[in-house]
Amino acid sequence: MIYIASPLAVGIFIAFVLGVLGLSSFFARKTQTAQGYYAAGGTIHWAVNGIAFAGDYLSAASFLGICGMIAFSGYDGFLYSIGYLAGWVVALFLVAEPLKRYGKYTFTDALNFKFNSKGIELAAAISTLIVSTCYLIPQMVGAGDLVTPLLGLDHHWGVLIVGVIVIYIVATAGMTSTTYVQFIKGGLLVVFSTILSIAIFMNGINKKPYDGYHDFKNLTATMTDGKVTAVDDASYKVLGTVKNDKGVFVKLEKDGLTTWFTASEKDGVTTVKEALSFVKTGDGKELFNGAAKEENKFYQVGHASKLVMDGKEVESTGALNPISFLSTVEQSEVVRFTKVLFLDGKDTVTLWKQNPTSGKEIMKPGLKFKVDKGSTFMSKLNFISLMLALFLGTAALPHVLIRYYTVPSPKDARKSTIVAISSIGFFYVLTIFMGLGAMLTGVLDVESSNMSAPLVAKFFGVILFSCISAIAFSTVLGTVSGLIVASSGAVAHDLITNYLGIEMTDKGQVRAGKIAAVGIGIVAMILGIIFKGINVSFLVGLAFAVAAAANLPSIIMMLFWKKTTSHGIVASIFVGIVTSIVIILFSPSTYLDLYKTTAIAPIPLDNPGIVAIPLSFLTLVVVSLLTQKRGGVAKNV
Amino acid sequence: MGGHGPSADWGVDNASDYKAKLGVYMFIVYVIIYTGFIVINVASPKLMGIILFAGLNLAIVYGVGLIILAIIMGLIYNYLCTKKEDELNK
Numbered sequence: 001m002i003y004i005a006s007p008l009a010v011g012i013f014i015a016f017v018l019g020v021l022g023l024s025s026f027f028a029r030k031t032q033t034a035q036g037y038y039a040a041g042g043t044i045h046w047a048v049n050g051i052a053f054a055g056d057y058l059s060a061a062s063f064l065g066i067c068g069m070i071a072f073s074g075y076d077g078f079l080y081s082i083g084y085l086a087g088w089v090v091a092l093f094l095v096a097e098p099l100k101r102y103g104k105y106t107f108t109d110a111l112n113f114k115f116n117s118k119g120i121e122l123a124a125a126i127s128t129l130i131v132s133t134c135y136l137i138p139q140m141v142g143a144g145d146l147v148t149p150l151l152g153l154d155h156h157w158g159v160l161i162v163g164v165i166v167i168y169i170v171a172t173a174g175m176t177s178t179t180y181v182q183f184i185k186g187g188l189l190v191v192f193s194t195i196l197s198i199a200i201f202m203n204g205i206n207k208k209p210y211d212g213y214h215d216f217k218n219l220t221a222t223m224t225d226g227k228v229t230a231v232d233d234a235s236y237k238v239l240g241t242v243k244n245d246k247g248v249f250v251k252l253e254k255d256g257l258t259t260w261f262t263a264s265e266k267d268g269v270t271t272v273k274e275a276l277s278f279v280k281t282g283d284g285k286e287l288f289n290g291a292a293k294e295e296n297k298f299y300q301v302g303h304a305s306k307l308v309m310d311g312k313e314v315e316s317t318g319a320l321n322p323i324s325f326l327s328t329v330e331q332s333e334v335v336r337f338t339k340v341l342f343l344d345g346k347d348t349v350t351l352w353k354q355n356p357t358s359g360k361e362i363m364k365p366g367l368k369f370k371v372d373k374g375s376t377f378m379s380k381l382n383f384i385s386l387m388l389a390l391f392l393g394t395a396a397l398p399h400v401l402i403r404y405y406t407v408p409s410p411k412d413a414r415k416s417t418i419v420a421i422s423s424i425g426f427f428y429v430l431t432i433f434m435g436l437g438a439m440l441t442g443v444l445d446v447e448s449s450n451m452s453a454p455l456v457a458k459f460f461g462v463i464l465f466s467c468i469s470a471i472a473f474s475t476v477l478g479t480v481s482g483l484i485v486a487s488s489g490a491v492a493h494d495l496i497t498n499y500l501g502i503e504m505t506d507k508g509q510v511r512a513g514k515i516a517a518v519g520i521g522i523v524a525m526i527l528g529i530i531f532k533g534i535n536v537s538f539l540v541g542l543a544f545a546v547a548a549a550a551n552l553p554s555i556i557m558m559l560f561w562k563k564t565t566s567h568g569i570v571a572s573i574f575v576g577i578v579t580s581i582v583i584i585l586f587s588p589s590t591y592l593d594l595y596k597t598t599a600i601a602p603i604p605l606d607n608p609g610i611v612a613i614p615l616s617f618l619t620l621v622v623v624s625l626l627t628q629k630r631g632g633v634a635k636n637v
Numbered sequence: 638m639g640g641h642g643p644s645a646d647w648g649v650d651n652a653s654d655y656k657a658k659l660g661v662y663m664f665i666v667y668v669i670i671y672t673g674f675i676v677i678n679v680a681s682p683k684l685m686g687i688i689l690f691a692g693l694n695l696a697i698v699y700g701v702g703l704i705i706l707a708i709i710m711g712l713i714y715n716y717l718c719t720k721k722e723d724e725l726n727k
Binding site: 075078079081082086088089090092093094097098101323324326327328330331360363364365366371372375380383387391410414415417418421422425426428429432559560 | 657660661664675682693694695701704711714715722
């Protein structure tokens with residue numbers, strides 16, 4: 001897809017970034033102490049902190065990833081919304097207040113409060129670093145994806161811009177500015193998503209989404225011996241047929257332009273349907289729908305093939321309300337574009353074929369996560385594993401946990417969690433409208449699902465598009481800053497000061513934190529460039545699994561099981577990290593997307609949650625029971 | 638969980654045991670309902686497609702319901718905790 005950057009978009013983006021930097025410089029002058037740097041002095045109002053939670057949490061994965069997944073796979077994307085929000089229930093009911101009561105700057109403090117163990121300090125600090133890094137990768141990848149349509153820059157520029165700005169924010173002012181930046185962004189994201197959803201309702205659904213939307217040709221063809229020999233439109237010339245296990249594909253030419261169609265037979269009549277194609281020819285040329293990229297023949301897509309409202313077929317629905325919007329999609333039929341990859345002689349063809357899907361299937365799970373048609377035991381287990389990791393991951397994310405230390409008391413920690421749940425929950429309900437809206441307004445870029453929400457905003461005007469994209473970009477900035485503060489706290493406070501026992505002045509601690517922030521920022525930039533092109537939501541799902549397996553068993557058991565020992569906690573953290581990462585490294589998705597090999601992966605599970613989380617719990621219980629007498633049990637405080 | 642925090646400057650919180658217990662109960666309620674959602678999806682996915690009301694199917698009602706339920710339970714929890722805090726921490 002070709003994107004032309006509009007001056008307005010660039011202007012709004014720059015204004016946003018300058019605003020963020022200005023705010024950081026303002027708070028930098030106020031941050032002098034370690035307490036101020038890591039925990040914003042513990043003086044943030046709970047309501048501000050609650051919205052800042054939303055800013056931290058509604059990262060690139062939520063806004064870009066979930067909306068994109070809904071736009072391409074319907075309800076299955078919404079499963080992420082449900083799981084991400086349910087995770088907050090764990091945070092609120094079990095973790096928020098006690099964690100605030102026990103800790104000072106970082107969650108390591110809280111975990112170690114009862115034990116005062118060097119082992120816990122080391123394990124928790126390492127776990128914070130690893131989980132933060134896993135979570136940083138998708139944020140950086142998302143930032144890179146976003147600058148392409150917004151500013152017309154390459155992926156790696158996006159990563160570098162985010163890296164440099166974030167390092168500046170974090171290294172100047174720490175948690176206070178991070179919090180206010182998150183507060184503003186979290187608030188704006190929810191407000192603008194509401195505006196976008198209202199625009200989608202007012203617009204309703206139209207069979208032809210807009211004037212000039214590409215008219216996809218469906219032609220009747222003559223098939224002889226498994227090959228298409230002619231079509232009923234004389235302006236097309238048949239160039240060839242490719243038949244493989246994925247289907248029958250026909251190459252047609254019109255006005256010197258070669259395009260691909262898919263052939264199907266029903267009641268003895270063969271129909272060929274126009275598809276989108278990207279061909280890499282044997283001699284290295286790249287053709288988008290038969291033409292060079294600059295000719296812009298690659299269309300934005302997404303439309304209803306049958307539009308049914310209250311049982312009657314219509315061309316256009318007019319304005320809808322949230323409920324009639326969903327029930328109209330349920331009754332209608334939508335053309336999704338599904339990707340297939342095959343060889344045509346020396347050419348590699350990537351084809352997005354028309355895949356008319358009934359609304360009934362779009363509105364329930366099954367298009368991406370196989371739980372119904374075509375499901376296997378493994379596919380069902382993957383589904384359960386994902387839902388488990390999402391549920392238990394939230395309350396184990398370092399940058400979420402660290403936010404409990406910015407408010408004055410446990411009571412404020414609780415209240416800010418409720419503000420967070422309400423605003424985040426409201427946003428997640430909107431994702432289904434934004435995602436389905438993108439699916440039906442002919443705006444999808446089949447090459448990148450991540451851009452669906454910004455592109456549907458663009459349909460309603462460049463101002464909405466620019467604001468939403470700038471907010472999405474700064475959401476990445478905010479999440480990344482939160483993660484870097486959490487990791488720099490792990491290095492400077494937990495590792496250097498506590499574990500190594502190096503005495504530092506208050507100023508020295510702040511300086512160590514800032515140096516750590518710069519180092520982690522640089523690592524994040526490098527990883528963001530390496531991991532380009534991997535699905536953002538998928539990566540976040542993995543980060544949640546690692547967080548849940550590494551941290552959650554210790555947090556929960558430390559709070560609710562009196563026999564927990566420090567040895568049990570250390571063992572559980574290491575077992576959680578190692579198992580989840582090993583499963584990820586040997587999983588089918590990693591083999592396909594990262595190593596890009598078709599070899600069979602040794603572990604058939606994509607999401608490690610279902611194995612790693614119970615194993616980590618079990619390790620904690622067994623090791624704790626074995627070490628009862630070695631003095632690792634909590635002091636009765 | 639009888640412990641209170643280290644020399645915390647917000648003082649002793651007499652309601653903390655009550656709040657912890659309430660939190661666990663409410664958590665269990667939510668876990669049961671969340672598990673129900675997963676079980677239906679895995680064991681009987683066709684059930685998710687049945688229309689409940691106003692043209693909305695079970696998948697949408699249950700899914701959006703889980704989100705709204707979390708918000709409502711959060712508000713109830715906060716109300717009960719605040720009431721107890723005011724009662725016990727005079």
